[in-house]
Amino acid sequence: MARIEAQGLSIDYPLYHHNGRSLKKRLLGNGPGRLKADSGSTVAVAALRSLDFVIERGERVALIGPNGAGKSTLLRALAGIYEPAGGRLTLQGTIASLIDPNAGVNALLTGRENIALHCLYRGLKGEEAERFTEYAVSFADLGEFIDLPIRGYSAGMNIRLGFALATAKAPAILLMDEWLAAGDQNFMKKADQRLGELVGQAEILVIATHSMDIVNKWCTRAIHMEGGRIVDDVPLTRPAPEADEVETAPSVA
Numbered sequence: 001m002a003r004i005e006a007q008g009l010s011i012d013y014p015l016y017h018h019n020g021r022s023l024k025k026r027l028l029g030n031g032p033g034r035l036k037a038d039s040g041s042t043v044a045v046a047a048l049r050s051l052d053f054v055i056e057r058g059e060r061v062a063l064i065g066p067n068g069a070g071k072s073t074l075l076r077a078l079a080g081i082y083e084p085a086g087g088r089l090t091l092q093g094t095i096a097s098l099i100d101p102n103a104g105v106n107a108l109l110t111g112r113e114n115i116a117l118h119c120l121y122r123g124l125k126g127e128e129a130e131r132f133t134e135y136a137v138s139f140a141d142l143g144e145f146i147d148l149p150i151r152g153y154s155a156g157m158n159i160r161l162g163f164a165l166a167t168a169k170a171p172a173i174l175l176m177d178e179w180l181a182a183g184d185q186n187f188m189k190k191a192d193q194r195l196g197e198l199v200g201q202a203e204i205l206v207i208a209t210h211s212m213d214i215v216n217k218w219c220t221r222a223i224h225m226e227g228g229r230i231v232d233d234v235p236l237t238r239p240a241p242e243a244d245e246v247e248t249a250p251s252v253a
């Protein structure tokens, strides 16, 4: 059963190129700010500062807050892209992340080869791998470009392939950022429909957003972040649709 628990979760970004002595001297011993320095040579941004929360099965959580609050960093930590500098993060359930369309793809390989790699990575074999490949090729809809190396893809083509790879199989935990906005109009329509299906099927959704439309449409809880901390955590009154209320299309799941 899907579940996420963070205990004292902290993430730092070391800034190796900002080691000026005056900056370090100013930062050393400074408690409340987000820039910090150790006694060695490192200056770092404290992106997440000791977060405690639990997300249970059935919750659809919006991460909200101003620029630089830490929303994307928290999503990346949940996706396993960043290691905690402090505290603990425990996730139960398969994860799919719509965070970075280029994450987990090899730019020197073709779109089709990347799909095959993805099947290996997910442990898909035989018919399951065939269904995944068929779905991803058809959803990405890249024509002959599917057999060209992806380093030659446009930003929108990368998004098509990244989206197809992340959504071909419904996960227990779905993590989303707002990068989808770069797709063209036709793709956005298709992506929006597929997201509706996935959100209905996923046991947990966590989405970082500035859009109240998305919060109202999909979320049952809002975690409000500021300065790397959680400043508010509230249930939302309007219930999200149950899985069986969402129109579903065939997927690999």
Ligand SMILES: Nc1ncnc2c1ncn2[C@@H]1O[C@H](COP(=O)(O)OP(=O)(O)OP(=O)(O)O)[C@@H](O)[C@H]1O
Binding pocket: 013, 014, 034, 045, 046, 047, 065, 066, 067, 068, 069, 070, 071, 072, 073, 074, 208
């Ligand atoms: N690669 C990086 N190197 C150094 N600092 C970073 C890096 N990425 C983010 N930060 C810093 O970490 C903090 C949190 O950034 P993050 O991107 O998580 O915020 P956010 O809430 O997603 O912001 P936005 O709404 O602007 O996308 C900010 O102070 C930012 O400057």
